[in-house]
Structures are given as structure tokens and as C-alpha cells.
Amino acid sequence: MKITFPEEFFFLSISEIQAKLRAKEFKVKELTEAWAKRLELYGPKYNALAHSLRKPAMKAAKYHDKDFKRERFRSPLHGIPYGAKDLLSYADHPTEWGAPQYKGQKFKEHAKVITKLEGVGANCIGKLAMVELAGGGGYRYPNASATGPGLNPWDVTRWAGGSSSGTGAAVAAGLVAFGLGSETWGSILTPAAYCGVTGLRPTYGLVSRSGAMALSWTMDKIGPMCRTAEDCGLVLQVIAGGDGDDPGSAGKSFYYTPQYVRPFSEMRIGWSPVDLEAVTDPAARQAFQDATQILLKLGFQVKEIELPDLPYRTVASTIIGCEMASIFEPLVADGRIQQLVDKNQAAGIVAATSYKATDYLKAMRVRRMIQDAMAKLFSDVDVMISPSRPGVATKIDEPLDRGAGTAGSSKRGLKDLGAAGNLAGLPALSLPCGFAQSLPLGISVVSRPFQENLLLAIGKQYQAQTDWHKRRPPLPA
């Protein structure tokens, strides 16, 4: 008898799907087929699908079914269908980095994270669309991708966020059970917030980037985008770990054990009212205020803080610019850079080749000051909270280099926490926290390096008290 999955099934958490698999309610093959079909059907409607991997996934599903038949359960992710940002290589299948120049590019090996997930039985059903070359050159419009603009499942006239656009949209629309994204500066937290999913940016060096497109060696991170904080923990447990093939690897593992974090009452949470005052949309401001109140009431001691006055954005853009210019130098040299969809991004990469060595070194020296400043701030608090983005997803035809969502304020607050956190390699978790204009919003929790269990424990508690992460967008027409 052919099994049909109800619409709500595609929005279950990893643990819920796993429980049904182990109870033999359906086979991995049936699960994989249903999900791969759904991704192929709806993925293109959001420009979220780069390449379907239905064939290899169905082949793997047969082996997984044999395991389940013998009750050889490999992990909580065994048999679970997921999608990976097209920045991660999948052996012998296209890995195009969202850019026309790399159409048809194939690699011989999987990226390390995909190998690790395969090892525990997770099943990759598709490569998910992304902003071309992860957007390091500074793109002007959301259509800066070979697959078109990433459309938001909550409103297809809005952007899904970038650069992990396809991952954000696919998780939000229930096209995959979870997804992998990457962040250099905002590329996990932004689509997570705009699409209303839970996104985890791990500590720099915790997850191997071997087999991933490099944009900035000292800033790139790979992380999970899921329905819940718990799902992020389950995925991170698998993909984290030392790797000799990644020079940035910290050589550390991660075990998802949120139950062992210190009681919240012994910890301090840092926030700034300036962040909320700066949000221009009244509905968004109210949602952030409500979310902040819930987080502050989890039992923490509360402290108002602000970032010290340092040139976070200039340092981040200089470091990314210099490293990106070196990585994509061949494209600039032979003129292929002009094939990028977004001409502003092409110009940004060309211009970045004119940075001087002293600019890079000065930026890296100031970065050390920023790291010291963040370490000092974290001697006073255990976590910081701030809106992931100051407002809802922008319109797809709206220029991105205009800046929106915040009122100009001379007060610093934590508004540069995105740049500061990425420069210092800090982990962050974006949690869905409400709606404005019928579009989702996200709030971020940031901690010291390698404190992901603390972030996930906070996320789990927050999601036990709210249901924003359970909301789902309408099916596309």
C-alpha cells in the first residue's frame, strides 16, 4: 500500500521523524521518495533547489531500510532527508557555488560534513541554492545567483536572505528535514531570521570546511539550519570535530548535552535596549521586546551592555575583501568575474584586489583588539542577545546596499554584534521570535567560543515557551 504523508508531517522535528521510522510506520525509501519529490516540486518555486540528489538518495535509502529492519540504528539522523548548500561538494554531482562560471563543476569527493552525515545515515536529497560565491563581493540585489533570487516561502515577493537562501527557504517550507548553511558574515543568521527557522552558527573551527568553497579562510563557518534548537544540536553533534584537512580546525568535538549546562540563575545575560529602540517597524519592535522579555525571564541575571567603539564593519569587510580577492584572483585575471549575475558584486571583487598588504595586516591587528574586547565583555556576561536582523525580509527588487530596518542612532548597543561575533569566531543561535507584516523575525543568542550547549539549552527553553518555530508558511500556488 502506497503511503501518503500529511502536510504537517513535513514540519516534524528530527526526533519525531526518527521515532516514527523506528516504530516502522514507514520505510526510509518511502520517506526519501516523498521528501525528494516535494523538494523537486516546490524547491524551484522558491529558487531554492540547485540540484536534486534523488537518485543517490533513493539508492542509499535501500541500505538504510536494511539497517532499520535489523534494528541497527546508527544515529538520531539515520534515514533523515536533508539538503546541503551548493557551496559543499557532493562527489560526482554538480557543485556550482551559485555562480554561472562554475556551471557543471564536479568534485571527486564529498565535503567532510556530508561524509560525516552519510556515515550516520542521514540522506542528502538535494543541493540548495545560494547567492553566487556566497556574496563576498557585496551584491546589490537578491537575484545575485545563477538560480535566481531566493524567494521567501512566507511571501514570494520577499527575499529568503543570503547567502544560504535555499537552505533557509527549504527548511521553512518543509522541503527538507534540516539543512546545512555557511556563514562568513550573516549568511546563516539572516536567512534563518527571514525564513523563520532556527539557525546555528558554530564557533570558528568547530566544523570542518574541507570540501567547501572558501570565501574567507579566517571567517568561514558551516552550520545547521533546522526547525528547532534541539535539531541543531543533533546535527552539530555529527558535523563537528577536528579535521587535519582544514587548517582552521580547532580539533574539538561536540556532544549535544544541554542538560549539563549550569543553572541559568547562576549566569548573566547581556542585552541593550538601544537595539530595540533602533527598530523602526513598531510590530517588529514589539515582537523583539516580547522575545527579549521571555529570554530575560528564563532565570538569568540581567545586565545592560554595549559593544566598545571599534571599527567592526570596516575590519570585517577588509578581511573578507582581501581573502576573497586572493581566492578569486584567477577569475579577475581572466575576466570571468564579469559573468557574475550581480555587477556590483563583480565590481566589489575586482576592487578588492587593490587592498594593500598593510590594510589586511592592520585589519587583522585590530581584529585582535576586537577579540580582546569581546573576551572582556564575556567576563561580565555569559550570553548576549540581539535581533538577528532589525526587521523583516526585504522585497526581492529592493537594493540591499541601501540599509533598512533601523533608525540612525549614535548609540552603539549591540548593533554590530554580527560583525563582532564573526570576527571573534563566536557561536550564535537565531531563534524565530514573532512576526511583523506577516513575515518572521529572529532573535540571536551569542556566547563564548565552544559554548554551543549553552546556546542550545537557551533555545530549547525558549522554544518550550513559544510556538514561533512551529508556524509554517502556506503551500505555494
Add this chain to the structure above:
Amino acid sequence: MRRRDLASLLFVGLPAPAQTVAPGPVDDLTAARQRVQTASAELAKFEIAIATEPSFVFKAF
């Protein structure tokens, strides 16, 4: 601007508008190069202790 408008501006003590032509939109590459120069200049003027070393082997803080 008509002479009458200019006269009324001067009459109430406001300065006359500049007679220069407004600059046209700069092309993407020129604008991107300007951003690089601005960043470079901002970093150059940022004072930092001579002993501060860059993070050659980068680790989270």
C-alpha cells in the same frame, strides 16, 4: 532656478544653491574602489599599539 526664486531666497537670508552640476551616478567599479579606499583610510588612521600582532593563526578568542 528662476531669478525671482533666487531673489526670494536671498531676501529671506538663505544661501543661493550651488551653481555646479550635480554629479551623475558613479559606475559600480568606481564606487567599489572608493569603498576600498575609504576602508583603507579608516584603518590607517586607527591608532593601535605597536606591539599588537595580527592573528596569523586564527582561533576563536
